[in-house]
Every structure is written in structure tokens, then in C-alpha cells.
Amino acid sequence: MPDRLDDIPARQLPVSWAVSAHARLLLTLALTGLALAVLTRRPEFAGVAAPPLLLLATRRRDRPAQVSLRLGATAGPVTEGEVVALSAQIEGHRGYDIEFEIVPAAQVAAGPAVTAPPSYDSAQIRLWYQPQRWGFRPAGTLVLTLRDAARLSEGTLDVELPRLECLPRPARMTAPIVLSRLPSRLGEHSARAVGEGAEFAGVRAYVPGDRQRRINWPATTRHGTIYLSTFAAERTQNVVIIADTTTDIGDPGQSTTDLVLRGAAGAITAYVASRDRVGLINFGAGISWIPPGHGRRHAARLMTVLLRDTRSAERSDAVMRLPRAALPPGALILVFSPMIGRRIIEAVRDLRERGFTVLVIDVLASPPELGKGTVTSLAIRVWQLEQQAMRFSLEQLGVPVVRWDGTTSLDDPLAPYTRRAMVVR
Amino acid sequence: MAAPAAQTIRPATWPASVVTAALAMAVIAWSALPLHTGGAGTRITLIFTIAVTVLSIGRLAVVAVPRLADRELSGFGERVAETLLDFLRMAQWAEGVVVGALVLEALHPSPPWHTAVLGIALLAYLLAVNLAETRARPRVLRAQLPVLAAGCGLLALAVGAAYLPALPSGASSALILTVAIIATAVIAAMSVPGTWRGGR
Numbered sequence: 187m188p189d190r191l192d193d194i195p196a197r198q199l200p201v202s203w204a205v206s207a208h209a210r211l212l213l214t215l216a217l218t219g220l221a222l223a224v225l226t227r228r229p230e231f232a233g234v235a236a237p238p239l240l241l242l243a244t245r246r247r248d249r250p251a252q253v254s255l256r257l258g259a260t261a262g263p264v265t266e267g268e269v270v271a272l273s274a275q276i277e278g279h280r281g282y283d284i285e286f287e288i289v290p291a292a293q294v295a296a297g298p299a300v301t302a303p304p305s306y307d308s309a310q311i312r313l314w315y316q317p318q319r320w321g322f323r324p325a326g327t328l329v330l331t332l333r334d335a336a337r338l339s340e341g342t343l344d345v346e347l348p349r350l351e352c353l354p355r356p357a358r359m360t361a362p363i364v365l366s367r368l369p370s371r372l373g374e375h376s377a378r379a380v381g382e383g384a385e386f387a388g389v390r391a392y393v394p395g396d397r398q399r400r401i402n403w404p405a406t407t408r409h410g411t412i413y414l415s416t417f418a419a420e421r422t423q424n425v426v427i428i429a430d431t432t433t434d435i436g437d438p439g440q441s442t443t444d445l446v447l448r449g450a451a452g453a454i455t456a457y458v459a460s461r462d463r464v465g466l467i468n469f470g471a472g473i474s475w476i477p478p479g480h481g482r483r484h485a486a487r488l489m490t491v492l493l494r495d496t497r498s499a500e501r502s503d504a505v506m507r508l509p510r511a512a513l514p515p516g517a518l519i520l521v522f523s524p525m526i527g528r529r530i531i532e533a534v535r536d537l538r539e540r541g542f543t544v545l546v547i548d549v550l551a552s553p554p555e556l557g558k559g560t561v562t563s564l565a566i567r568v569w570q571l572e573q574q575a576m577r578f579s580l581e582q583l584g585v586p587v588v589r590w591d592g593t594t595s596l597d598d599p600l601a602p603y604t605r606r607a608m609v610v611r
Numbered sequence: 612m613a614a615p616a617a618q619t620i621r622p623a624t625w626p627a628s629v630v631t632a633a634l635a636m637a638v639i640a641w642s643a644l645p646l647h648t649g650g651a652g653t654r655i656t657l658i659f660t661i662a663v664t665v666l667s668i669g670r671l672a673v674v675a676v677p678r679l680a681d682r683e684l685s686g687f688g689e690r691v692a693e694t695l696l697d698f699l700r701m702a703q704w705a706e707g708v709v710v711g712a713l714v715l716e717a718l719h720p721s722p723p724w725h726t727a728v729l730g731i732a733l734l735a736y737l738l739a740v741n742l743a744e745t746r747a748r749p750r751v752l753r754a755q756l757p758v759l760a761a762g763c764g765l766l767a768l769a770v771g772a773a774y775l776p777a778l779p780s781g782a783s784s785a786l787i788l789t790v791a792i793i794a795t796a797v798i799a800a801m802s803v804p805g806t807w808r809g810g811r
Contacts, residue, residue, distance in 0.1 A: 207703055208741040214706045215713075215733055222717045230723035233769020234713070234730030237762025238737075244758055283751065335754035337741055 191275045191310070196254040201332060201341040203249050209338040212238035245338045253278045255345065257328070263351040263489065266320045269297075272313045272347070274328065281306045282332040282341070286313060290326040293319040293438075294350070315347075319439055320354040320447055320493065353489050354444070357452030358595035361604040362460055365423055365518050365543055373422025374461045381419020389413045424465070424478045424514045425457045429492060430523030430530045431470040435554060442524040445549035445592040449522040450492055452596055458485040465512050466491050469523075469530060475512035508533055518543050524550035525587070531576060534585055544585045545603060548577075551591040627743035628671045634736040635664045635708055641729055642715040650718040660711030667704035671743045705740045709733055723773035727766050734759070 219235030222228070258273040276284060288296035296315040315325060325347040332341035368377045376385040389405045392412035405413035429450040434443040450466070457464045458480065465478035466488045476484075476491045513519070519542050523530050537544050554566070577587045588599040597604070643649070643657050673696050685693070716729050738752060752759075 206741075207744065208737070210703065211705055211709065211737045211740065215709045215737060218710050218713045219730070222713055226717050228717070228723070228726070228773065229769050230726040230730075230766075230773045231713070231717070233723075233727060233766040233772075234733070236765035236769065237730070237734050237759060240758050240762040240765070241755065244755075285745070285747075331745075333745075335751075336758070337745070337747075337751070 191256045194256045196256050198252050200252045203341045206340040244336045246334045250280050263353050265353050266355045269314050275310045277308045284309050285331040286311045287329045291324040317352040320352050325350045354447035354451045356455045357448045359452045359456035362456050363603045368421035368423050371422045376418040377421040379419045380416045383418045383420035385418040387416045387418045424463045424517035426465040426517045426519045428467045428521040432527045442549050446522040454488050521546045538583045546587040548589045631739040631743050632668045638712045638732050642712045653718045663704045663707030670699045723770040727770045
């Protein structure tokens with residue numbers, strides 16, 4: 187958002203004026219009083235009509251046909267639950283009282299306006315709104331109402347707020363999973379191979395050409411010959427996150443798609459922070475992907491792909507195998523999925539058969555609510571058995587399945603795999 | 612001098628709504644009681660006035676209730692509630708309260724000062740309705756105070772004029788008439804926009 191509203195170009199916007207409800211009420215009181223005064227021949231009823239008629243006589247004629255508005259809103263993506271500030275400056279209202287209000291769109295909450303003391307022809311205000319759920323969505327409308335001092339005329343002005351690009355709130359993940367075998371790219375994870383890292387790996391005998399600063403003096407003294415310290419190589423790893431959004435079960439805000447996107451966003455954030463190369467496959471009605479990369483710009487692209495509607499992308503049922511370009515050899519693959527669709531299960535099996543290390547985070551926290559009854563409970567039981575059989579078959583293939591309900595951090599379900607390097611088989 | 616602090620607009624509406632409801636009930640009681648002195652049609656007018664008062668209070672109570680975003684996808688109960696709310700929002704029921712109260716007053720043989728008090732109470736009621744509906748603070752009415760004072764002066768003159776036929780004819784009657792004409796001119800001058808500083 188620009189620091190000063192003066193730096194934003196002003197827009198001239200027309201104001202639509204109308205007689206206020208208050209003026210109509212005053213007119214009703216005046217006309218009724220006058221009519222009763224004539225009908226009943228009681229002059230005090232004419233007196234009742236006097237105050238409203240005087241108030242109506244003060245109606246101003248110099249109404250501004252248009253006003254100038256500067257609107258400063260936060261540019262770029264925001265995270266769900268993040269408060270978005272909005273500053274507005276209006277000029278040319280000729281001393282009319284101004285009321286600002288945000289009429290929020292669906293899944294957006296708006297707060298009260300805070301106005302600076304206005305002058306005769308300029309007013310400034312600060313409002314905020316808060317997107318409640320991820321997605322590309324309209325934020326709402328800023329409604330300005332102009333009223334004269336006697337509140338007899340009302341001018342209204344509607345301004346569409348900039349559309350929101352609301353990212354899912356990332357799940358907390360502090361300890362990323364690291365594979366035991368890492369590709370030979372410089373990174374921040376200590377590998378088994380000896381290299382130029384900072385973590386001590388062991389000692390070895392001196393060979394001509396070695397640097398003297400690496401001499402390990404305790405070992406040298408003990409053995410009587412020169413020994414050197416060796417260090418672990420620091421490597422990066424390729425991580426591919428698969429977000430399965432083919433099915434959406436549960437209440438909005440806590441549905442499986444919400445958890446998939448929040449979990450995937452949390453994993454992306456954690457791995458990008460640890461300088462790993464992160465890729466993404468958005469597995470929805472179609473498939474869209476982005477190959478692994480690193481850096482903040484890449485993370486922003488990943489978030490955009492995560493939010494993108496995949497209906498226009500290549501149909502996932504037409505894709506027999508997940509794209510090779512998105513899956514570098516030796517990559518760690520994290521699958522966030524409710525594990526309901528057959529296609530995602532087949533895709534996970536295929537990945538494992540291709541030699542990838544795959545870990546599934548199951549986000550289906552509770553069985554579907556179908557009501558009560560013998561047949562329904564039997565159907566749920568059969569479904570649960572199918573789910574157990576599917577998980578068992580995946581674990582037999584070497585694909586661990588962990589459950590995550592979205593309320594805790596991702597560290598809890600992933601703890602068994604973050605304590606030591608995950609062995610690649 | 613330090614600049615005044617920024618302020619948060621659109622406060623809670625319930626105090627204004629409570630005051631409005633109290634004023635409406637006071638207006639009805641003032642204009643309708645005692646019932647037995649009323650002319651023909653008093654009871655039906657009273658029922659009409661009470662009904663529109665209830666509706667006007669209901670309308671104020673639902674000012675802050677947002678409209679249903681997607682009616683087609685809502686449940687039966689929500690749609691019924693929204694229909695009721697639409698009915699409340701449909702008309703400005705306070706107009707009915709004003710007409711009903713004045714008709715009730717006309718049906719009663721009340722003294723002129725009684726009608727003047729009712730007129731001031733009705734004006735206060737309309738201002739309270741406006742404050743409640745627009746969720747504004749009472750200080751927005753400060754600019755109208757001179758005009759309201761002038762209007763009340765005219766109302767007092769009208770009440771005085773109502774008592775004139777009871778006065779004996781002669782010099783005293785002519786004096787009262789002269790004073791009334793001068794007061795009317797002063798009040799009319801006061802009510803012209805711009806006469807009072809800050810009356811914009």
C-alpha cells in the first residue's frame with residue numbers, strides 16, 4: 187500500500203441523490219398536522235406542522251454531483267484470517283457528513299471505520315476487513331453515504347473493493363522430513379557424504395594436499411601421525427507436494443480441501459524456509475503442476491498454483507501417470523489427501539513403484555455423516571473397512587499414512603519421520 | 612491546540628432503539644388516554660397505531676441484520692425468517708405511528724397545550740428513529756437546534772392563537788396579536804439557513 191494517499195490517483199465518482207427517509211417522515215408529520223388543522227379547525231395542529239416544515243425548509247441545494255476518491259488497499263496476496271487495512275480519502279463533498287461502510291462479500295468480515303476529524307471539503311478514513319477463507323474472491327463494496335446537516339438528502343456512492351487473492355493459512359511445521367539420500371546440490375541438510383559442511387563427521391589420516399587448518403590435534407597427538415577432521419556435506423533435497431482437491435467433505439472452513447490446502451501451504455513454507463527445492467502438483471478435477479525450485483518468488487508461484495482452479499487444466503483421469511517433469515528422481519513426495527478417490531490411490535501406488543519416497547497425510551478426520559439406521563451404519567462400516575484395507579496395502583508398499591485433523595501442527599503426526607533421516611528404499 | 616482524536620463511527624444501535632420505542636409508547640399513551648373521551652373510531656385507530664408501532668420497533672431491531680446472501684440455497688426456516696424481515700423492511704412504519712397518534716389526538720377533545728406536547732414528542736420520536744436507523748450519534752442533531760427552537764416557538768404561537776377566541780375583545784387582544792406577529796417574524800428569520808452561525 188502506498189505510504190501516502192496523495193500518491194494514489196483520485197477517481198471522480200458520481201453521487202446518486204435522493205430524499206431521505208427522515209425527510210419523508212417530517213413531511214408526513216407536517217401534512218397530517220395541516221390536514222387535521224383544517225378538518226378539525228384547531229390551530230394547534232397547524233403548530234404541530236411548524237417544526238417539521240421549518241426543518242424541511244433548510245434543505246440544501248448545492249449538492250455535489252460527484253466527489254473525488256482515493257482508495258489505498260493492500261496490494262498482493264493475503265492469508266486467510268489476515269486483517270486487510272483500507273484507507274480512503276474523499277474530497278469535494280462540500281461539508282456534507284460522510285458515512286463509510288464496507289458491505290463485505292461472502293466469507294469476508296468487515297470491521298468498523300475509524301475516521302480522522304474531517305474538514306469542510308476533505309475527509310479521510312481507515313477501515314479494515316478480514317477474509318475468512320482462501321480463494322480468489324471479491325472483497326465487497328465500500329458504500330459512502332453523504333448527508334446534509336438536517337439529514338434531509340442522502341447521496342450514495344458504491345465502490346467495488348479490489349478482488350482478494352487469499353492464500354490458505356499455512357499449517358505449522360517446524361521440523362521438516364529429510365531423506366537419508368540427498369541429491370548432490372548445495373543445501374542446508376547434512377548428508378551422509380563427506381563434504382564441506384559445518385557438521386563434524388569423523389577423522390581420517392592426512393594425505394598430501396590436505397589443508398592444515400583441518401588438522402584434528404587430539405587425534406594427531408593420540409596416534410602420533412597427522413589426522414584431519416572431516417565434515418558432512420550439506421545438501422538440498424527435492425520435495426514435491428501433492429494437494430488432492432478432487433473431493434471436498436465437511437463444513438466450509440474445516441473441510442478436507444481446506445485442510446489439504448493449509449497443510450500443503452505449511453509444507454511449502456517450511457521447506458522453502460529450509461532452502462529446499464519444492465515442487466507442487468495440484469491434483470483436482472485437472473492436474474496443474476510446477477517443478478521444484480527455490481526462493482521466495484518460487485514460493486509465491488507455488489501458492490498461486492495451489493489456489494488455481496484446475497478445471498481448465500489437463501484432466502487428471504486422462505493423465506495415466508503423474509508428470510515426469512514435476513518429479514525429479516529421488517524426491518520426497520508428501521501427499522495431502524482425504525484418500526477417498528481411487529485415482530489418487532492409484533497415483534500414490536504408481537509413484538512408489540517408480541521408486542519415490544512417498545508419505546501420505548490423510549486429512550479425513552471423521553467418517554461421513556449419513557444419518558442413522560442399520561443399513562447406513564453397515565455402509566459406514568464397510569467403507570471404514572475399505573479405508574483400512576487401502577491403508578494397509580499402501581503401508582505394505584512402503585508408503586506411511588498419517589492422520590492430521592487440522593487442529594494441531596503438522597509436527598505432531600510427522601514426528602516419527604522427522605527425528606531421523608527418512609530412509610530411501 | 613492538540614488535534615482531536617480519531618473516532619470510530621457506527622456505534623451500537625440499541626440505546627437509540629430503546630429510546631425510540633419508549634417515545635413511541637409515550638406518544639400513544641399521551642394521545643389515546645383517556646379512552647372513554649375519544650370519539651367514534653378511537654379504538655380502531657388505537658389498534659392500528661399500536662400495530663404500526665410494533666412494526667416500527669421491529670424494523671429498528673432488524674436494521675443491523677444482514678440480508679440473506681443466497682436465498683435459493685437456504686433452508687426453509689431461514690427463508691421464512693427472511694420473508695418476515697422483508698415485510699418489516701418493506702415500509703416506513705413510523706409514518707403510521709405519526710398519523711395514528713395525531714388522529715387519536717384529534718378524536719379527543721384535548722386542550723391546545725396537550726396537542727403541542729404531542730407535537731414535540733412526535734418530533735423527538737422522528738429524530739430518534741432517524742438516529743437509530745442511520746446508527747448516528749445524537750450530536751449530529753446539534754446543527755438543527757436553532758431551527759428546532761424556531762419551530763417550537765411557532766408551535767407555541769399556534770397554541771397561543773388557539774387560546775385567542777377565549778380572550779375578551781379590545782386593546783389586550785390587539786396587543787397579543789401584535790406580539791404574535793412580531794414573534795412570528797423573528798422566528799421565521801431565525802429559521803432561514805445562514806442566519807445562525809453553524810446552522811449549515
